[in-house]
Amino acid sequence: MLGESHSLNVEFPEHQDRIQELKSSNEHFKLMADRYHHLDHKIRGLECSNVPTDDQHFTQLKLERLQLKDQIFSILSN
Numbered sequence: 001m002l003g004e005s006h007s008l009n010v011e012f013p014e015h016q017d018r019i020q021e022l023k024s025s026n027e028h029f030k031l032m033a034d035r036y037h038h039l040d041h042k043i044r045g046l047e048c049s050n051v052p053t054d055d056q057h058f059t060q061l062k063l064e065r066l067q068l069k070d071q072i073f074s075i076l077s078n
Helices: 013-025 027-048 055-077
Strands: none
Touching: 013 027, 013 055, 027 055
């Protein structure tokens, strides 16, 4: 659905405490989480407005968000 939040707390509700813990104790995880949040916010903004963007740019943003999500999940699963 367009404009739907894909925040880490929405995507991984069972890991909310671990996400907060890692954001405060692991600088690499914090940087990944911050970048993920920035991408999610940007993608939702583009979906909800009529700001023109080419399909390749939009697809690249979504791909980067997906790759970060996979990396974050890998850390959360360990």
